Amino acid sequence: MKKIISVLIASALLSACTVVPESNRASTARSTAPASSGAVATRLPAPVAAHPQDRQCLAQLTDTGAQFVPVADAYLGEGCSTVGTVQLSALRSDATRLSLSNMGPVQCGVGAAFAAWARYGVDRAAQQILGSPLQRIETMGSYACRNVAGSSRRSAHATAGAIDIAAFVLEDGRRISVLQHWHGGSAAEKEFLRTVQRSACRRFATVLGPEYNAAHRDHFHLEGVMGDSSFCR
Ligand SMILES: [Zn+2]
Structure with missing residues (x-):
């Protein structure tokens, strides 16, 4: 039923x-x-x-309980586009609605991986490790027409294929940020951030965090959908 x-x-x-x-x-x-x-x-x-695969992805995203609208395809020049993207406004955890900040258009498949990670990776880790459910995920955006920092190569953000995650707000009011708590948090807060990064590595093709380089000291970069392997640093 x-x-x-x-x-x-x-x-x-x-x-x-x-x-x-x-x-x-x-x-x-x-x-x-x-x-x-x-x-x-x-x-x-x-x-x-x-396209059938787009319809399938939208149905999959709907099944997660996410709130979103599809975004019209746009080719924006200079290697930048928003094709097959959605605008997410909220996700679902087991018990509640998860709000999001600063999200722009994101490729549907990446959005679906994000929805599953938020529920099964982040919310459950917050409950188990920090004793409070997740309420909100603060992002630093998804689509941005730009290069990889310090290179001449287009970033996955230029095609809305990645999301940057800055912080997690719990139902009890605590805010756990990558910048403050990756190195400076309590043992539990540090374990939580490492746990959610590891679980992201099982859902996204590329996951970068503070251990990768200084450009990622304040966020997790979640890119693409996990295929045969993932690049996880
Ligand atoms: Zn990024």
């Missing part, structure tokens, strides 16, 4: 997203030029998920 309900929710979500075939998208885009007859210009279509 639960499965049926989630399928219904997923299909309701997808129909709300106005899924139209690729050929229709092109003709809709062409028809947005103002008509000389004075007719009202056609509204741009709602964000779409025309």
